[in-house]
Amino acid sequence: MVRVLLVDDQPLQRLGYRMALETQPDIEVVGEAGDGAQAVTMTRALRPDVILMDVRMPVMDGLEATRRIVAAGLPSRVLVLTTFDLDEYAFAALRAGASGFLLKNVPPTDLFTGIRAVAIGDAVVAPSATRRLIDTFAAYIPGPSSGPSAMFDEVDRLTDREREVLLEVARGRTNAEIADALRVVEGTVKIHVGRILAKLHLRDRVQIVVYAYETGLVHPGQNPPVND
Known part of the structure; x- marks a missing residue:
């Protein structure tokens, strides 16, 4: 089983993810967090395999939460889900240690595949998307x-x-x-x-x-x- 923690400040968004993931026999949703601070706390307690991480959230955003999770040496891997045309911080999430990112409108089958890939230590950004997204966010690279x-x-x-x-x-x-x-x-x-x-x-x-x-x-x- 791949154990997943959902992190998004929108309850309906989390519900949609949960309903989709629960159709998969090898994926289990072990918890939900509404902001980055909760995500860090719950990651320490639950040790999920994969964290589906939103970027823009109150209290602590997904970038800082990702940095703290990675810096703590926790085994959980972060998969950022972002709105492509709004979230210029997605590239920074990769630099913070995320294992990849997908768009929030990704087809469910691609989301399932991405979660499984991250769980075994692979990256999830599709080859065609990698170049396009990297080129788009390159201006933000410090x-x-x-x-x-x-x-x-x-x-x-x-x-x-x-x-x-x-x-x-x-x-x-x-x-x-x-x-x-x-x-x-x-x-x-x-x-x-x-x-x-x-x-x-x-x-x-x-x-x-x-x-x-x-x-x-x-x-x-x-x-x-x-x-x-």
Whole structure:
């Protein structure tokens, strides 16, 4: 069972999520919170697998709640649900440690798939949406706190092949698509992605995309080079 905590300041929105999720035999709603502060408290108590997190809420917003949950080292993973044309803070949520985000009007089947993906440690932003959303919110990215030189030192630790895979991930390609582009087996791509995450101290594929934009390896509206 995937245990889910619903966090939204709109009771009807939470009810809609609950009704949809309760149709799935492998997903269980273990609690509901109306603001970020309640979300942090309930996460500590309930230890859900996945938190469906709204962004704009009273008392404490979803960004700060996500930061606190991640900083506390809690095993729960955050999936942000946001209104695309209003919530410019969705990108900041990824930087705060969220494992991905979906739009609030996402089809139920995509929401179920996203929850299951986050629960096993994957990112949930679809490849096509990744590039579009990253490009949209790129203007809101603050400069890297560790300084450009430190970040490029980290990139230098990657092998040439790992750098190729990083750029492919930043392009929004799946492991299968990367394997086809680089003419390797999918298992090899998974190994490279794992090594990239370890060397750059990142959590998941979404953070690889964020990192690529922050270091300037990829720019908004630009397709990273592909080595076909």
